[in-house]
Amino acid sequence: MSRSASLRGVSATRPSVRDSLSKTVTRARTRGVVEVATALRTQARQSLWSTNELKLLVRDAPGPLQERPDVRFREATALDARLYADQIGTDSERTFLARLSDSTRCYVVEAEGGLLHASWVTTLRAWTSEIQAFMAPPPGDAYVYESFTRSDTRGRGIYPFALNGICAALAAQGAGRAWVGVEATNEPSVRAIGKAGFAEGFTLRFRRRLGVVQIRGVTGPLEEEGRGFLSRMAHR
């Protein structure tokens, strides 16, 4: 499975056809038509027939805050909509604004050249297209998803730095733990999440047959909590 097929297209409400179109146009403008067409082809193939694993990693929110001289971490606001669409490109201005709420926030890492990274965080639920369901963290915890580092700035530890900042922000908001979901085949992401102090929680095995998702099982040190995620999982 390709890296671009990592957790994508997630939101507190299931994206409408208009939302998906608007995101696809923004992505094509930011990353080029060829990259987006390749990603769409991979998605279509995988939704027809594939088997995969979603890893859920977890860490306590409170922890030492990292500082870096070259980049800054902050929460994004509605004023960032245009910048987000132009430089991150995983959402259009409209879908970016529609997603922001008290329970669903966006955090960014920036430098002089603009936005380098964005991650979304919810205390409520996030639509996860791989399993065609909403993932909801346990009460009091938060779920980090749809993380993206601009391709020209990858490999500089920006994602672990963002995760560290997110955990500090969550601790200040009183959250207990942060969870991150990642497809097992997305090695760069698994490595980055490990560097930010996250440890294995549980693994969700699933397969797609002609577009229908079947959950095949939950394993791992926190598999009991994994079953809790499954029981909270909603499909609409």
Ligand SMILES: CC(C)(COP(=O)(O)OP(=O)(O)OC[C@H]1O[C@@H](n2cnc3c(N)ncnc32)[C@H](O)[C@@H]1OP(=O)(O)O)[C@@H](O)C(=O)NCCC(=O)NCCS
């Ligand atoms: C996954 C992702 C967010 C990591 O961001 P990052 O800021 O580059 O994170 P890091 O700098 O810690 O690099 C993580 C790993 O990426 C790999 N990497 C290093 N340089 C790279 C480059 N130029 N291009 C791609 N991957 C690179 C390395 O394996 C690195 O781990 P290592 O430093 O232990 O060798 C980024 O690759 C990305 O946006 N990918 C596409 C979207 C995605 O998969 N999101 C994750 C959803 S859970």
